[in-house]
Amino acid sequence: MPELFKQNDQKFEFVSHSVTLSCERLNLPGYVAFHVNFSSEREPIVVARAKGMERPFFWTSIPEGRQKEAEGVGKLIEGYLLDKE
Secondary structure: OOOOOOOOOOEEEEEEOOEEEEEEEEOOOOOEEEEEEEOOOOOOEEEEEEEOOOOOEEEEEOOOOOHHHHHHHHHHHHHHHHHOO
């Protein structure tokens, strides 16, 4: 996993598109995963970084079914963690 996922990134918040995303890292063996709550009416989501066959990794939802949303939320989390370095 990339160095941007450090152990001190257990809980954090950031704003994107006027919505606050409250993220909590989950302890799932073999995964980088976050439970994400939104300040909007959107339902919470759990996103996990998984290894892909066609690309090195991708973001997915747990349970599956919100894949497109998980990809976007995962990229926002990555961007936030990289920018705060």
